[in-house]
Amino acid sequence: xxxxxxxxxxxxxxGIVKDFPGQRAxxxxxxxxxxxxxxxxxxxxxxxKSTLIKILAGAYRQDEGDIxxxxxxxxxxxxxxxxxxxxxxxxxxxxxxxxxxxxxNIFLGRYPRSNFGLVRLSKMVxxxxxxxxxxxxxxxxxxxxxxxxxxxxxxTVINRALAQNSRIIFMDEPxxxxxxxxxxxxxxxxxxxxxxxxxxxxxxxxxxxIFRIADRVTVIKDARNVGTVPVHDLDPGVLxxxxxxxxLKDVFPSKARPTTDVCLEVKNxxxxxxxxxxxxxxxxxxxLGIAGLVGSGRTELARLLFGADKKDEGDIIMGGExxxxxxxxxxxxxxxxxxxxxxxxxxxxxxxxxxxxxxxxTLRRIRRWSRIPILSNRKERAIGQQFxxxxxxxxxxxxxxxxxxxxxxQQKVVLSKWLCTNARILILDEPTKGIDIGARFSLxxxxxxxxxxxxxxxxxxxxxREVVGMAHRILVLDQGAVTAEIPCDETxxxxxxxxxxxxxxxxxxxx
Amino acid sequence: xxxxxxxxxxxxxxxxxxxxxxxxxLLVMIAVFSILLPAFRSANNAVNLLGQISILSIMAAxxxxxxxxxxxxxxxxxxxAITSVVxxxxxxxxxxxxxxxxxxxxxxGVLIGLANGLLVAYLGLPAxxxxxxxxxxxxxxxxxxxxxxxxxxxxxxxxxxGRGDLYGIPxxxxxxxxxxxxxxxxxxxxxxxxxxxAIGGNAVSSRLSGIKVEWHRLLGYTMSGVCAAIAGIVLTxxxxxxxxxxxxxxxxxxxxxxxxxxxxxxxxxxxxxGTLVGVLIVVVAVxxxxxxxxxxxxxxxxxxxxxxxxxxxxxVTGKFVTxx
Numbered sequence: 038x039x040x041x042x043x044x045x046x047x048x049x050x051x052g053i054v055k056d057f058p059g060q061r062a063x064x065x066x067x068x069x070x071x072x073x074x075x076x077x078x079x080x081x082x083x084x085x086k087s088t089l090i091k092i093l094a095g096a097y098r099q100d101e102g103d104i105x106x107x108x109x110x111x112x113x114x115x116x117x118x119x120x121x122x123x124x125x126x127x128x129x130x131x132x133x134x135x136x137x138x139x140x141x142n143i144f145l146g147r148y149p150r151s152n153f154g155l156v157r158l159s160k161m162v163x164x165x166x167x168x169x170x171x172x173x174x175x176x177x178x179x180x181x182x183x184x185x186x187x188x189x190x191x192x193t194v195i196n197r198a199l200a201q202n203s204r205i206i207f208m209d210e211p212x213x214x215x216x217x218x219x220x221x222x223x224x225x226x227x228x229x230x231x232x233x234x235x236x237x238x239x240x241x242x243x244x245x246x247i248f249r250i251a252d253r254v255t256v257i258k259d260a261r262n263v264g265t266v267p268v269h270d271l272d273p274g275v276l277x278x279x280x281x282x283x284x285l286k287d288v289f290p291s292k293a294r295p296t297t298d299v300c301l302e303v304k305n306x307x308x309x310x311x312x313x314x315x316x317x318x319x320x321x322x323x324x325l326g327i328a329g330l331v332g333s334g335r336t337e338l339a340r341l342l343f344g345a346d347k348k349d350e351g352d353i354i355m356g357g358e359x360x361x362x363x364x365x366x367x368x369x370x371x372x373x374x375x376x377x378x379x380x381x382x383x384x385x386x387x388x389x390x391x392x393x394x395x396x397x398x399t400l401r402r403i404r405r406w407s408r409i410p411i412l413s414n415r416k417e418r419a420i421g422q423q424f425x426x427x428x429x430x431x432x433x434x435x436x437x438x439x440x441x442x443x444x445x446x447q448q449k450v451v452l453s454k455w456l457c458t459n460a461r462i463l464i465l466d467e468p469t470k471g472i473d474i475g476a477r478f479s480l481x482x483x484x485x486x487x488x489x490x491x492x493x494x495x496x497x498x499x500x501x502r503e504v505v506g507m508a509h510r511i512l513v514l515d516q517g518a519v520t521a522e523i524p525c526d527e528t529x530x531x532x533x534x535x536x537x538x539x540x541x542x543x544x545x546x547x548x
Numbered sequence: 549x550x551x552x553x554x555x556x557x558x559x560x561x562x563x564x565x566x567x568x569x570x571x572x573x574l575l576v577m578i579a580v581f582s583i584l585l586p587a588f589r590s591a592n593n594a595v596n597l598l599g600q601i602s603i604l605s606i607m608a609a610x611x612x613x614x615x616x617x618x619x620x621x622x623x624x625x626x627x628x629a630i631t632s633v634v635x636x637x638x639x640x641x642x643x644x645x646x647x648x649x650x651x652x653x654x655x656x657g658v659l660i661g662l663a664n665g666l667l668v669a670y671l672g673l674p675a676x677x678x679x680x681x682x683x684x685x686x687x688x689x690x691x692x693x694x695x696x697x698x699x700x701x702x703x704x705x706x707x708x709x710g711r712g713d714l715y716g717i718p719x720x721x722x723x724x725x726x727x728x729x730x731x732x733x734x735x736x737x738x739x740x741x742x743x744x745x746a747i748g749g750n751a752v753s754s755r756l757s758g759i760k761v762e763w764h765r766l767l768g769y770t771m772s773g774v775c776a777a778i779a780g781i782v783l784t785x786x787x788x789x790x791x792x793x794x795x796x797x798x799x800x801x802x803x804x805x806x807x808x809x810x811x812x813x814x815x816x817x818x819x820x821x822g823t824l825v826g827v828l829i830v831v832v833a834v835x836x837x838x839x840x841x842x843x844x845x846x847x848x849x850x851x852x853x854x855x856x857x858x859x860x861x862x863x864v865t866g867k868f869v870t871x872x
Contacts, residue, residue: 343756345755345756364755364758364760365755365756365757365758366758366759366760368758369757369758370758375756377756382750382752382753383752383753383756384753384756385750385753386746386749386750386753386754387749387750388749388816388817389745389746389749393742393746397742397746397754397757397759398757398758400739400742400743401739404739410738410739410740411737411738412737412738412739412742454757
């Protein structure tokens with residue numbers, strides 16, 4: 038923290054403009070990086086942050102604006118220029134060669150040669166160990182990098198950047214594939230880099246991390262820099278406000294009051310080590326949020342409730358009756374629906390058209406005559422139309438393959454399929470993952486409308502503000518068990534959000 | 549801009565060729581053979597062609613039911629063979645009535661289909677290897693029952709199925725039309741057919757939409773078994789013998805026909821209309837070669853090449869057309 042704000046400016050991008058056909062990707066964006074700081078760069082998918090990074094990496098050329106380093110205007114027209122200026126970029130895929138050794142990966146493409154032009158591994162290992170201010174890797178430098186834990190692969194790539202005398206290291210969502218302990222290790226590596234005067238540009242969606250390690254944060258929204266602010270003393274709510282451009286309570290539809298009748302009761306539900314002793318009640322018209330990190334058992338819980346996996350123990354009670362689902366078909370018959378996490382792999386049949394996907398779970402409804410199993414084109418079309426418009430699917434033709442729709446519209450098709458079944462319990466697993474903000478609002482209002490009609494909703498999401506904004510009550514899951522139950526305070530969503538972040542932090546520090 | 553328009557035109561032509569290429573290929577082949585070969589356009593040959601088309605179509609239609617869901621059934625040729633043996637044994641050795649013998653043959657097909665379906669869909673064995681094994685078992689069983697000898701002296705009335713005609717139309721052709729229409733109808737207009745198509749498109753999504761995936765795959769294998777059995781019965785009647793080897797060679801042809809079908813109109817998808825086009829191509833090509841007196845071993849090579857080309861077209865143009 039000591040270096041915050043007083044570090045020398047290493048890089049300054051001024052008024053960067055980048056146009057793509059039909060769309061402005063960056064609109065007069067200013068961005069600067071200082072010596073010894075961690076600068077978080079956040080924004081929705083498609084907001085423009087990756088375009089900015091690509092310009093600095095030399096993959097794109099800006100249409101207007103200057104990049105200034107050491108007081109001079111710089112021209113970055115390819116990745117070589119960018120490297121020569123001391124910029125390094127670490128992507129999620131790490132760009133390592135798994136079967137080559139740590140040392141070879143550090144000097145990848147720039148092997149030190151002996152007099153005969155041969156590469157000597159022993160010399161390379163020695164040189165790798167002598168990189169100034171390198172990060173310690175507790176591994177054999179001759180071991181193939183692919184055999185090491187991901188964190189050591191990360192350190193290898195960071196050391197590669199140091200070997201190239203980089204001054205600014207860009208990291209793109211580094212923690213997605215790391216465990217909690219590895220995240221801590223990465224963060225102490227980042228602290229070490231800061232101390233030695235390097236700067237880190239840290240791209241992440243995870244708010245908790247930004248508050249943990251960043252010194253400043255820049256929010257990119259709709260191709261503009263909406264603000265660069267110090268993280269110290271920053272209110273999370275203000276940051277959300279910057280990202281969304283509006284207050285949380287304006288983004289999400291208002292919540293209707295749930296009914297008092299219990300439509301689902303879960304008692305001590307367990308499956309192996311993924312779901313442990315989960316109990317809760319769900320009322321008609323209630324939206325129950327489920328928070329927790331990937332791998333905390335959220336998806337597994339959803340699959341158990343839907344009969345996609347078998348439970349080991351516990352009861353699922355509906356209408357006073359113990360249910361014993363052996364397949365999703367049973368659950369669907371009892372009025373449960375699941376919008377799964379993976380739209381393409383689990384939600385849709387991509388080669389089929391929109392109306393075929395919408396009617397897939399309710400072929401009985403589109404029979405020509407109710408008792409004879411023959412399909413009616415006319416009914417299929419009518420039902421397809423009715424439910425496509427109920428969720429606001431934008432397709433020019435219902436006979437269009439779902440393949441050709443945007444992610445948001447595909448998700449609406451999946452939701453339409455379940456509206457069609459008149460489900461009384463709707464389970465949504467990461468419903469807004471990877472879909473644009475417009476489709477997101479449209480989904481939110483559909484979900485709220487369903488709840489208003491008495492449908493009980495279980496909303497699983499990694500996006501805490503989404504859970505807080507939508508749910509009446511939130512369960513926090515950790516390692517398959519419920520660790521907290523947080524009621525949503527309508528009048529003070531920020532407080533609720535803070536409590537959720539707190540609940541997540543407790544879990545994180547436990548490791 | 550002009551170049552762009554031209555390229556678009558080129559792309560559309562390619563898409564058209566991708567979709568209708570097989571049908572054009574068939575028409576060109578028929579036209580060329582008809583003009584060049586008097587023997588090809590003779591009435592005799594037409595009847596002969598109808599006969600060959602009938603048996604292959606029935607088998608290929610069954611196989612299409614499996615392929616539609618991404619399953620293989622390599623055992624259909626062997627199933628036809630053992631059906632032939634069982635039917636002939638019932639008629640000759642046990643002296644049963646013709647309808648009972650036919651039912652016995654069909655029952656054999658159903659049992660084999662169920663066995664394949666249980667092994668593949670419910671026990672999760674890989675379809676290719678599993679049906680390869682059952683094929684070997686069934687072939688061996690047929691040989692064991694007959695000690696490798698054909699069964700002759702079937703009752704004369706049995707001839708009706710494979711050699712008889714109704715107002716000049718061969719009975720087996722009528723049978724084929726019935727089977728194709730039934731299966732086409734199931735695939736196109738019933739919930740079962742829709743579910744099968746969904747399973748072929750994405751089995752995981754299908755299961756999560758409440759479709760009993762295993763049950764439908766079992767059904768597919770059963771349909772395949774029944775179709776093979778019908779083909780076996782027709783073959784038995786046409787040759788008036790129960791033979792543990794007849795029908796085996798239809799397996800490869802049925803594959804070829806189905807894959808040509810998947811390269812026709814609805815690219816990358818197996819459907820009955822396409823399969824019929826495939827059957828016609830295989831039968832006409834082989835027939836033309838026979839009339840040209842090309843030695844038989846070359847026809848096997850041609851069949852192999854047709855299969856290969858069909859697989860290429862169904863996959864590659866499929867990707868091209870859908871723009872993946």
